[in-house]
Amino acid sequence: MGEGRTYKIAVIPGDGTGPEVIREGVKVLQAAAERFGFKLDLHYFDWGGERYLRTGETIPEGGIEELKKHDAIYLGAIGHPEVKPGILEKEILLRIRFELDQYINLRPVKLYPGVWTPIKDKGPEDIDFVVVRENTEGLYAGGGGFLRKGTPQEVAIQESINTRFGVERCIRFAFEYCRKRNKKKKLTLVGKTNVLTYAWDLWERTFYEVAKEYPDIETDYAHVDATCMWFVKNPEWFDVIVTDNMFGDIITDLGAMIQGGMGIAAGGNINPQGVSMFEPIGGSAPKYTGKNVINPLAAICAGMMMLEHLGEEEAAQAIEKAVIKVCRDHLKSLSAGKMGYTTSEVGDLVANYTAKGV
Amino acid sequence: MGEGRTYKIAVIPGDGTGPEVIREGVKVLQAAAERFGFKLDLHYFDWGGERYLRTGETIPEGGIEELKKHDAIYLGAIGHPEVKPGILEKEILLRIRFELDQYINLRPVKLYPGVWTPIKDKGPEDIDFVVVRENTEGLYAGGGGFLRKGTPQEVAIQESINTRFGVERCIRFAFEYCRKRNKKKKLTLVGKTNVLTYAWDLWERTFYEVAKEYPDIETDYAHVDATCMWFVKNPEWFDVIVTDNMFGDIITDLGAMIQGGMGIAAGGNINPQGVSMFEPIGGSAPKYTGKNVINPLAAICAGMMMLEHLGEEEAAQAIEKAVIKVCRDHLKSLSAGKMGYTTSEVGDLVANYTAKGV
Ligand SMILES: CC(C)[C@H](C(=O)O)[C@@H](O)C(=O)O
Numbered sequence: 270m271g272e273g274r275t276y277k278i279a280v281i282p283g284d285g286t287g288p289e290v291i292r293e294g295v296k297v298l299q300a301a302a303e304r305f306g307f308k309l310d311l312h313y314f315d316w317g318g319e320r321y322l323r324t325g326e327t328i329p330e331g332g333i334e335e336l337k338k339h340d341a342i343y344l345g346a347i348g349h350p351e352v353k354p355g356i357l358e359k360e361i362l363l364r365i366r367f368e369l370d371q372y373i374n375l376r377p378v379k380l381y382p383g384v385w386t387p388i389k390d391k392g393p394e395d396i397d398f399v400v401v402r403e404n405t406e407g408l409y410a411g412g413g414g415f416l417r418k419g420t421p422q423e424v425a426i427q428e429s430i431n432t433r434f435g436v437e438r439c440i441r442f443a444f445e446y447c448r449k450r451n452k453k454k455k456l457t458l459v460g461k462t463n464v465l466t467y468a469w470d471l472w473e474r475t476f477y478e479v480a481k482e483y484p485d486i487e488t489d490y491a492h493v494d495a496t497c498m499w500f501v502k503n504p505e506w507f508d509v510i511v512t513d514n515m516f517g518d519i520i521t522d523l524g525a526m527i528q529g530g531m532g533i534a535a536g537g538n539i540n541p542q543g544v545s546m547f548e549p550i551g552g553s554a555p556k557y558t559g560k561n562v563i564n565p566l567a568a569i570c571a572g573m574m575m576l577e578h579l580g581e582e583e584a585a586q587a588i589e590k591a592v593i594k595v596c597r598d599h600l601k602s603l604s605a606g607k608m609g610y611t612t613s614e615v616g617d618l619v620a621n622y623t624a625k626g627v
Numbered sequence: 628m629g630e631g632r633t634y635k636i637a638v639i640p641g642d643g644t645g646p647e648v649i650r651e652g653v654k655v656l657q658a659a660a661e662r663f664g665f666k667l668d669l670h671y672f673d674w675g676g677e678r679y680l681r682t683g684e685t686i687p688e689g690g691i692e693e694l695k696k697h698d699a700i701y702l703g704a705i706g707h708p709e710v711k712p713g714i715l716e717k718e719i720l721l722r723i724r725f726e727l728d729q730y731i732n733l734r735p736v737k738l739y740p741g742v743w744t745p746i747k748d749k750g751p752e753d754i755d756f757v758v759v760r761e762n763t764e765g766l767y768a769g770g771g772g773f774l775r776k777g778t779p780q781e782v783a784i785q786e787s788i789n790t791r792f793g794v795e796r797c798i799r800f801a802f803e804y805c806r807k808r809n810k811k812k813k814l815t816l817v818g819k820t821n822v823l824t825y826a827w828d829l830w831e832r833t834f835y836e837v838a839k840e841y842p843d844i845e846t847d848y849a850h851v852d853a854t855c856m857w858f859v860k861n862p863e864w865f866d867v868i869v870t871d872n873m874f875g876d877i878i879t880d881l882g883a884m885i886q887g888g889m890g891i892a893a894g895g896n897i898n899p900q901g902v903s904m905f906e907p908i909g910g911s912a913p914k915y916t917g918k919n920v921i922n923p924l925a926a927i928c929a930g931m932m933m934l935e936h937l938g939e940e941e942a943a944q945a946i947e948k949a950v951i952k953v954c955r956d957h958l959k960s961l962s963a964g965k966m967g968y969t970t971s972e973v974g975d976l977v978a979n980y981t982a983k984g985v
């Protein structure tokens with residue numbers, strides 16, 4: 270870092286309310302840039318459902334190569350009511366994750382003061398953990414096929430493909446992250462060792478082997494089914510969790526709910542040696558599109574994670590403080606249409622607090 | 628039915644607190660039998676961790692054939708701290724489910740009055756749905772293997788195997804169940820169509836094909852990740868859910884939590900043409916073993932489901948009323964050691980109310 274630093278960001282606003290929330294996210298990022306003395310060089314990509322319906326193209330030829338020239342990617346939401354589910358997700362979102370080898374999906378689950386959680390008797394001191402989800406293997410690898418499709422004898426196979434290489438780098442990332450986070454220094458492997466005895470044997474073996482290199486980190490194991498129960502009953506038990514792609518998908522959505530929902534939850538698709546992508550985890554919410562009522566905080570938090578990843582820690586912290594202030598002192602609810610403010614007003618509030626400091 | 632009816636029940640108390648909770652369950656079943664004029668012919672099987680450690684045997688030779696001679700199976704809990712996780716689950720619990728072709732796992736998620744739920748603003752009128760989980764296929768089929776095990780190039784594959792036959796019979800069961808239940812008449816398919824495009828293509832196709840035969844049932848689809856959020860935020864949206872083995876495992880545990888936890892949640896492993904097995908869904912809870920503090924209500928509810936399955940609906944209803952009465956008027960909590968009563972006292976209370984009627 271130093272004066273004059275510029276980050277080249279690929280912005281993919283995407284579908285539905287994606288562009289609205291990204292607009293507010295950019296507003297806040299610009300406020301932080303101004304205050305903390307860096308520059309954002311933003312390049313917009315119109316990938317998503319509209320373009321697909323118009324041209325038949327999801328990611329145009331050379332698009333992935335284009336992304337690789339950026340320092341990070343800032344994504345709104347992908348998903349269009351007129352496109353069959355699966356197409357845009359697979360050909361845009363998952364394709365970027367896989368081709369840029371963003372092998373970690375990082376999902377902080379943190380309840381901010383003033384945010385309503387649907388679970389009883391738990392506050393910000395109880396809900397503060399991070400899920401490290403493997404992001405390039407498992408059931409998401411696309412393995413499988415049909416036999417005798419469309420007949421009464423049809424068989425459909427879906428394969429979870431796990432490699433030592435992929436599992437180990439994910440687990441290592443989680444141990445390093447846990448050490449750096451420096452909270453409870455506890456890493457929990459979440460799996461299903463008692464039934465999925467191939468995949469989880471590899472995970473478990475790798476986990477305990479790598480653990481030997483991290484004697485300062487306490488290790489723990491929990492079945493995925495029990496983990497869902499504890500998220501709701503004892504979220505304070507967790508510090509950092511590492512799990513596979515599919516289980517990670519499930520538990521991070523549950524995590525999003527207990528931290529206040531889609532209005533606030535953000536994630537990073539990380540390639541520590543490459544280009545990472547940051548996104549609010551909610552969908553494109555077509556029914557709220559263009560109404561200026563959607564909550565932009567999740568997109569703002571994704572931007573905050575992006576700055577942290579780029580090394581702008583002070584700026585990230587300033588945004589977090591601003592978000593907390595807005596949650597605590599302004600918003601009536603995090604739900605679309607019930608905030609007591611419009612989308613752009615929320616963006617303005619956070620941008621102002623980010624600019625001035627709280 | 629008619630006077631003189633006798634049910635031959637295989638009882639597998641199992642490990643840990645299994646025998647304690649089954650004892651109370653049997654007490655209640657006997658009270659119901661006496662009042663409603665049927666007889667129970669109970670046959671005990673000592674399968675579980677103790678026997679395995681002593682003899683190396685999980686299910687002895689001929690054991691499965693023996694079970695087939697019964698009208699139903701009543702199971703406590705399988706799982707022993709000194710046995711490596713996976714062995715007893717696979718060789719006893721999953722083996723019975725598979726070999727007796729208990730292709731449905733039926734899990735009512737019902738919050739009884741007076742029971743504490745960890746989620747806010749929801750009561751018994753909101754939490755009342757049933758999960759129909761496929762119980763003999765998917766990731767539980769045991770498909771998969773290793774390549775180059777133990778090397779840096781290791782690959783571990785875990786296969787989800789889904790057949791039209793298996794998926795269709797499960798979906799049909801769910802539609803029939805939803806019709807018979809006659810509440811909201813809404814059946815929700817829970818899956819991951821946007822990513823697991825082989826398995827869930829088969830499920831989705833089959834679902835909408837079978838749906839044509841049930842024009843009185845409203846159909847809906849939800850991704851498994853979103854479903855977990857809604858269980859916590861909007862459980863009232865659900866009536867009957869149908870899903871595969873792995874997702875069913877996960878969402879039913881979350882369901883158990885919102886209905887009050889392991890102290891109350893029970894399930895049935897159903898073969899509509901064969902022998903079905905009923906179990907509390909909690910584990911063997913080794914740390915509470917022999918202390919007379921574990922909550923037996925889940926085992927009692929499993930017994931209630933068994934009677935309902937056997938056609939003793941009146942008796943089942945009497946037990947349910949007794950359980951509700953005990954939850955509402957007696958227990959301080961459903962958690963082990965915090966009930967304000969011992970295990971056997973809770974059994975006595977429910978048995979008495981079942982005998983006298985509430
Ligand atoms: C949209 C979908 C493909 C995606 C996933 O399953 O990974 C989403 O649920 C997520 O968690 O980012």
Ligand SMILES: CC(C)[C@H](C(=O)O)[C@@H](O)C(=O)O
Pocket residue numbers: 463464494716717720721876908
């Ligand atoms: C004990 C285990 C094998 C089992 C399962 O995964 O099915 C349990 O979690 C259940 O849901 O009955």
